[in-house]
Amino acid sequence: MTRSAWDAWDASDEGRRVSEHVLDSAPDAVHSALVPPGTLHRRVTAALANWQLDDAEELLADVEQEPSPYVAADPVADAPGDAPVSLGKAWADTLRAELLVRRLRVAGFTLVGDPVPADASAEDPLDLHAGVADLIEGAGGEDSDPRSESASRAALAIALVRSAKAAFDATDDDLQRAAGLARHARIELLSRRIDAAMDEAVEAASLLDPVLPPSALLVDTLGTLAGVLADLELMPLALDYQRRAHEAAMIAAADPGAPEWTGNGDTTVDADVLVATTATCLGELCAELGEGLLDDGVPESAEPHFAEARMLAEKALALLPPDSAGIVTAQVVHGWALVGLGECAAAVGPLRAAVRITSATADRAQLASAQLALGRALRRQRDVAGADEHLVSALNLATEHGLPRLRRAALRELCTLHAELDDAGRALPYLQAYLSDELDRVDERRTRWVELFGRRKSLLETERAAGQLRRQAYEDPLTHLPNRRYAEARLDGLLTTGAAPALAVVDVDRFKTINDAFGHPAGDAALRTVADLLVAGVRDTDEVCRWAGDEFVILLPDTTAEQGERALERIRRSVATYDWSSLGIDVPVTISVGIASAARGDDRRTLFAAADGVLYDAKRSGRDRVVRLSGVTQTRAPGASPLDALFGPPPVAPEGGTTTSDIPDDDAAAPVPAAPATPPPAGSADAGFAPLLVAPRPVDPPLGTGSPAEPLLGPLPRPEPVAVPEPVAVAPVGPQPIVVDPVVETVAPVPAARRAATVEPEVVWATGRTTEQVLALVREARREHPDRPALVLRAAAETLVALASEHDAYTTMDAAAMAAAVGPVPEPVGRVHVLCAGGADGPVAAEVAFVARVTGTEVVRVDDVAGSRVRGMLADGSLFAEADCLVVVAGMDASLAATVGAMADVPVVAVPTSTGSPNAFAGLGALMTMLNSAAPGVAVSTIDNGYSAGVFAARVARRATTR
Incomplete structure (x- = not known):
């Protein structure tokens, strides 16, 4: 509700009880006091929490600046240093990032450049590429655009957060890493x-092992994490972590041999003050939980929480010295607890004193908390004017300083105050603001988040054990960028979800010459530096991957080719102007870039082929340049040959032969066959890359295209073969697949039935297999068939969780069906209705529905269709309206399949199940009933076989739709 009581401790005499020379630094110029629980760290934290941004900036200005994150580090000097150096840089970057984010909030923007709705709803998002450009090119000054300055701050904050996370990941100190992650969560x-x-x-929670020894840093980290969890509406978890912090502080205070803790060499911590501080924070959370129970109308459940808050506050007041700033915070919590227990008269006096004291300080968050507590007490004493004054003041302070929980509490109190007075005109705006608060969550979502937190924490702990293997699978060991395997999977995911990314393919010009002239170590250093420059020049949402050799790819989500061209042009200039002599390379190093944006229907191979093709245009045009392909037509010039869209105008070939590109040395392209002498008909290239989609090959004329007297079967006359050069094949793209017939040199549409053919999923049966075996089979299926999903059936819950953990966004899951699909799910064609007779048949029906959807058709579930209900539904046509195929899943009511088959006019697939009465013989009775039915149009699967029924129904639906 209020800011953490840690800040009160930071401002206290105990927090300042160190020498004035707080900027003690090691010889390497990294300040030890900046690493928590150092004195400088606490002073900067207190200034940031109180929105004293100029004071925080002044404190951080005394810390020697690290090199800009936009300047690539010297690969030779990039070896990891000792722990204090790494942690000092990580914390410097983290605190500077938080300072920049708070300045962005004051300006009305978020970290990713979007306007804050409550403050700047009319603003447009920031162009973070422009911010990066300002930082690289040194723009700025008194006449600079304020929006450009905000974009620069956002871009720099993103770079600093990225740099800090990398430093925390590199440290072996799990506690410091957890502290950094908790602070990043606050950011x-x-x-x-x-x-x-x-x-x-x-x-952060997954790193805080319960057996960690008590320390000031552990207590601080647990308290920070508890505050974050409370802001995330995870109050039970927040209480658990704050209680753990309080217990750790009490264990240390109970040790007579350790009355004081030494932090990191420059700070001494009084254990009693630390115990009092954690008690105050815990009491605050208890009071907040009790207040929520009061609002829910369960005062008997709220009373124990208020009683505990009162006890903790009294304990803190007894431990704190009389001149400690933490006393005011403890008094506010004590007064709040008294109000909750109905002792308002005893609470008003101390709370008024707390308001007077905090009004004279710079601690606006503490003042807001005191105003809110006093407003609560006055409201319950029916002092309407006084309550309204203090509550409005608390609301304004909470809104100004970004205190979401305190803001919601003030809105709730104001709404209640005016509702009790029957003043709907004043109560309604507060109610609307409360309901629209973006961090407000209904109880159902809070419960789901609590479960999600526990599940994800468990997954992270398991994943950490296998983290090294995953890094080896998806990380390039030289540049530490994601590798080609990751890039392909990520691009597949973006295209499958319907996103329209741009793709940039980057190639280092004449890289073989660098390797030959200066040696492979210099070549490796050049590649690492190019990788750093690429990462530094893109947005946080963009992803740079090493594709192979000297080639990189950059994934630019929701970006047009024109926007990508501007960003890559800046990067190209930064590479060309880099001081390569510092790496011992005395020749210019440049890059060539090809950019294409995805069009509707593109897949990964097509998009890469487009970007790679214009990359070679850049090479042929002289290198050291950026070339883009239009994202609208996927062509560059009217009248160009279809091959020109990828490879430029082909050189003139010798008579009767082929030619090769004239690209010299290591950039030489593969031989390009000469174009056919007779071009395709005019207008065939209107669909962009369509003429290149399917490998042209001689085909037989379709059956039945001759005269009416010709038989449909038997040999057909064929024309004499014509010499046609071997065509170039490019992956499919565009709305209309085609086949080029070189015999007659025409372009003919593929028949509709062939267009509808869908590659069905690879199936992995989990029955009788361990989770590790299933994961291995799924990896193999995805590696061999990346264009289709791997379908896992009859999987245990832990296997489904492991699949979701390993494949993340590429996993589609159905717990009821005990099934998952890993990979791209095809667009649905046709519709299947799955009818289920009873609840016991539900798992088989769920399996049918899931398999049919993954196989490529739309599915509608209709459950509990039995008895007299089915005839009414059949009579009005609702069961088979718009359905191309029906699947009936039944065990005890096996005659349902015959009933539906007799009345429906669409194909029916009957699935007998092993559920039902004991004399059903494990589904054999249902199977015989369905097989002996005389109803037309019914196909029967084997018992409990939802897979075959789902695939068969999907095939029927697709064929019926495309006929």
């Missing part, structure tokens, strides 16, 4: 990226 909350904050909090 994400400030920028209103709730899901990102959740991820950081989960990972």
